[in-house]
Amino acid sequence: MTNERLLHVSGSTDSSPLFPPTLRENIKKTMQKIQTKSILRLYWQHIRPYKWSFLAIMIAVLFASGTEIIIPLYYKKFFDLISTASPDQNNQTSILIRIILTIMGFHLFTWVAWRISGFFICWRNPQVIVDLSRSALEVLHKHSHRFFLDHFAGSLVRRVGRLERSFDVLADQLIWKFFPLTIVVIGFVVVLTIRHPIIGLILAGWTIFYILVNFWFSLIKYPYDEKRAQFDSEATGVLSDSITNATTVKLFTGILQERSLYHAITERYRRLATFTWRLHEFMEAGQALLMIGIEFVMMYIAVRLWKEGTFTIGDFVLVQGYLVGLFNKLWDFGKLIRHSYEALADASEMVEIMETEPDVIDVRNAKPLDPQDGRIEFRDVYFNFNETRPILKGLNLMIESGEKVGLVGPSGAGKSTIAKLILRLYDIDRGKIIIGNQNIARVTQESLRSQIAVVPQEPILFHRTIMDNLRYGRRDATDNEVIEAAKKAQCHDFISELQDGYNTYVGERGVKLSGGERQRVAIARAILKNVPILVLDEATSSLDSASEALIQTALHDLMEGRTTIVIAHRLSTIMEMDRIVVIDNGRVVDEGTHEQLLKHKKGIYKNLWEIQAGGFLQ
Ligand SMILES: Nc1ncnc2c1ncn2[C@@H]1O[C@H](COP(=O)(O)OP(=O)(O)O)[C@@H](O)[C@H]1O
Ligand SMILES: [Mg+2]
Known part of the structure; x- marks a missing residue:
């Protein structure tokens, strides 16, 4: 393969610098990209608690920069005097020394002013930066499930980092560069204009x-x-x-x-x-x-x-002094613009997300869910991920309190989607989902999710200890309760064999555990959560038959007395459900017990069963 083609494969074919669009377009693009107002508002929200410190910083910088205007004036005086006076005039010498001392005094004053501003910056800047990243985490977690599917975790993490850095850079540029430059330019121009x-x-x-x-x-x-x-x-x-x-x-x-x-x-x-x-x-x-x-x-x-x-000798010194000061400050002006612009652009990526309304939100005056006996009803539910392809088309399903329902159907039929909708990870397009006697769209998301335990198809774990991961099911559980749940979910043995037992770190996303082990951890978590509604989405799909057999008892106990939805690709798991519901093409197409469904001659269930039967009749 040639390099060009390889580059193409890697997603870009650009191999020469593009010439930029016209200046006007550039400016337009620039202005569109940065939402300066929103960014400044966000910064202000985070600076406000420490506004007195930032005021002190500004005043200190104002004084420190002010002396840059005043000191050359004393040098002017000094040189005017020295060029007209002669060394044997005694009082002249003492005047000269007094001028030098005054200049020293101003230098000392400047030194103190910079130290004061430095002190406040060191104290407050890290605080604001940390506050910003904390708000970012909080805002991110308010976003919906769909949002996290649409954005790579890595890219979100980078945006939070950039937001922090952008504040740091912008504060630096404004406080150390832009503000002093403005003061000095105004001061120089005013003083010189008055004189000449x-x-x-x-x-x-x-x-x-x-x-x-x-x-x-x-x-x-x-x-x-x-x-x-x-x-x-x-x-x-x-x-x-x-x-x-x-x-x-x-x-x-x-x-x-x-x-x-x-x-x-x-x-x-x-x-x-x-x-x-x-x-x-x-x-x-x-x-x-x-x-x-x-x-x-x-x-x-x-x-x-x-x-x-x-024009006196002193005037020459004054003009020279001012020019050197000005050149010093102006030399990096281009960098000042670029850094400030980049910082704003960096911040806008995150600010955009912070300003976006999450797509699943609690309605006003949302009430907590009272699951009562855990009855779940789907009433004529329509749902699609995108317009072109409806997933649920008028789904009606009633699950009685304490009933164990198995969902089966071809892959892609929408079974996992049904599980997600009960948890309101997405809002439906039409219809109602009712738990107890409340529409789940009208209750708080937190109360809804706190009443449902889920074992997902592919559990992902935190890179924390196993103990922490298990305890996520119920944060106030004692060590003993956690271990008890782990034993029931057949985790205890493998955890005991790990290097640090329950204190072993499981690696990013839980990679140091096998799929089956992760699933068992997720089951233990659900056991610990101990709530009236249980959703198992292919909860045992990564287990071999031997481990599955071991875990069956635990699952059996877990389901006892709870309204349970079990999605399973292995029909053996489903056989013992009170009722089996067959989903196809976004609707319920058949339902009944295992035996009843097998009697439906041409049913999907019978087909699935026949395909799989070889597997478990052995
Ligand atoms: N986040 C998503 N965005 C777009 N389409 C999705 C998304 N999640 C699932 N789908 C599609 O919805 C259909 C139903 O998915 P799912 O409920 O996971 O099926 P299954 O019955 O196998 O659990 C699938 O065809 C899948 O491609
Ligand atoms: Mg699925």
Whole structure:
């Protein structure tokens, strides 16, 4: 395969830097992407509790920057005096020394002001950052099941990280760069204009021009920077994919292919990086020329004014001092824009999610669910994941209190979906689902879910200890109760053999346990939860027949006295249900006991049974 085709496979065919759309489009895109107002509102919500600290920071920075305007004025005084006085005039020397001491005093004052702002920043910034990430976690958990299916966990985690970092960067840029720059520019221009209007106004005009040019250039450069970041993360993606598959690469001797793929993708990055670095160089060259230009113009005018007798040596020192100060602050102005913009763009990804209304929410005045005896009814329920394909089409199903109902039907018939709808992981399109005598759409989600225990088809565990994972079923359970439940679910033996017993960490998503072990942990959790409604979605599908047989008793006890829905692909599990409901094409097509259903000559159940019978008649 050629590199180009490999790149295509990896999801992108771009191998040369695209030239950006027109400037106007750039600006439009830029403005659309960042929801500055929402971001600032979010930041403000998190800063508000500490607003006095942030005010103190601003005041300290104001004073510290103010001295940058005042100190050159004393130097001016100093040089005016020194250029006119002679060393043998005694009182002149003491005046000079007093000026130097005053300057030292201001330096000391500046030092203190910076320390004060630093102190408050160190104290409050981490607090705000942590608060932001805490709010992010809280908001994320309010989102629906569908939301988490639509977003990769990794990408959500990255967004939270970016939100935190963006606050850090933006606060830095505003407090250390933007605010001091504004104060200093205003101060310099005002002081110079008072002394020599022409010098002050030229400096003002030049600064505005410089800032505009920089802004314009940053807008041109931004799309390239963005693209470079994208190429960079694609290269990282290829690298991590390749490393994740290290064993496969070895087994299939794929090192050459890996090398050439990575070479191609990093080459693309290199080309764009070279281009953006050149742009940056170009911008710096322009900036330097602008600075040399203003220096020359200022000095030229100064000399003219000196000739007219209105410009002193001290004025030269003052103008020079201000120019150097200004150049220092303006040199990185492009970076200031870019970093602030990037920070806003980073934050918008998360802010967008924080501003989105979750798609399953409690209605106003939602009441807690009173499951009463645990009767469940589906009344003419319609549901689809997307418009093109309805999953449930007028499903009617009544499950009496304490009844054990088995759901069967071809794969993809919507059995797991029915389980999810009882838990209101999705809202239905039409109809009603009733528990006890309440419509589940009108009760709080929390109370609904706290009354139903689920053993999902593919349980995922936290990367915490087994004890913690089990106790998630009922957080106030004692160790003994947890162990008791684990014993019933046939977990105790395998847990005891683990390195740290119940304190063993199970790996990300529970990868250190086998599928069957995870399922048993999930069953133990359901046992612990001890609630009136139980949903088992192929709860024993990953168990071998021997373990399943062991667990049957536990399941049997668990179902006792509870309204239970059992979805099983092995009909042997279903046989002992009070009633079996056959689902096909979004509706109930048949129901009855095992024996009754077998008598329905052409029924789906009979078919399924015949296909599987070989399996369990042995
Ligand atoms: N989150 C989803 N988004 C879109 N389609 C889905 C989603 N989950 C399930 N489906 C589709 O809905 C149908 C029913 O799925 P499911 O209820 O899991 O079937 P099963 O009866 O095998 O448990 C399947 O065809 C599946 O492809
Ligand atoms: Mg299923």
